[in-house]
Amino acid sequence: MADPLRIGVLGCADIARRRMLPAFAADPDTALVAVASREGRRAAELARAHEGCAAVEGYEQLLATEGVEAVYVPLPVALHAQWVEAALLAGKHVLAEKPLTADPADTRRLLALARSRGLVLMENVMFVHHPQHAAVRSLVEDGAIGEPRSLSARFGVPRLPSGDIRYAPELGGGALLDIGVYPVRAAVHLLGSPLRVVGATLESGPHAVVETSGTALLRAESGVAAQLAFGMDHGYRSSYELWGSEGRISVRRAFTPPADHRPVLRLERRGGVEEIALEPADQVALTVAAFVRACRAGHGGAPDAEACLEQSDLLDGIRRSSGPPTPHAAHAAHAAEGHR
Incomplete structure (x- = not known):
């Protein structure tokens, strides 16, 4: 041992x-x-x-x-x-x-x-190590929803304390890298690569100098589209839905489920709705185990190199496509008032 x-x-x-x-x-x-x-x-x-x-x-x-x-x-x-x-x-x-x-x-x-x-x-x-996503991919591969047409992924968290480092641009703060990385990686994980950025928006909320929300539209070579939304001034949401020619699969608590959470995949087709219950899984422990296995295997490099690179390119593409974050309407009005 x-x-x-x-x-x-x-x-x-x-x-x-x-x-x-x-x-x-x-x-x-x-x-x-x-x-x-x-x-x-x-x-x-x-x-x-x-x-x-x-x-x-x-x-x-x-x-x-x-x-x-x-x-x-x-x-x-x-x-x-x-x-x-x-x-x-x-x-x-x-x-x-x-x-x-x-x-x-x-x-x-x-x-x-x-x-x-x-x-x-x-x-x-960590979320890619949770078995619920492997179960989703297996259903898609088995034709449960027909031919995939689109992915919709959402991740948002409530407003953070004002001194949180994720509001500091010099430290790489902002919703894109902290929150948006989850739905972006979900698109890579579920649709594969290559993906390209078709369009994106970033918006900074009141009193923030970094973006606090964003959206992105990605497209796979197959024509499947991914519609992503994320933010850190939102009611909590952590979900995605894969929509196909014959049905759809939706996942709640997709990105940060607690270890005791019992996932339920909702499969909707013409014949009705099926809820597929899975066993709880601790994605943190599973991630640690995956890291140990990689280190002990004796092979250098990254076990997820391709996905890591694709994710990096997409995050950069979203930033470039969106341009500077658009101020929130209330923030912009306040700034305009100050210049009168």
């Missing part, structure tokens, strides 16, 4: 605290050995909650720590390229929060670097 994969964490982000560190600690195939912060106090506070985990001040110090085989990078997206590269150059496998970078050129460069050094670089897109 292989020894547990020894993991260090670069940063004390909320997703690390709430989801990933508990998953590392619970998996017998991983050992959480160190957590780093630019402030030693924050690292010490987080490390105390996990037996055998050392607190390290400074990301460079963690990368130099003997015995750390892999690192998890939950830093803001604007810092991903720098620290993912540093980790790979230090000989560590990397699990990085999504999106891997904000620039397709950086994404390609890092994936090539990982491959050349025989190291795993995996993007932490």
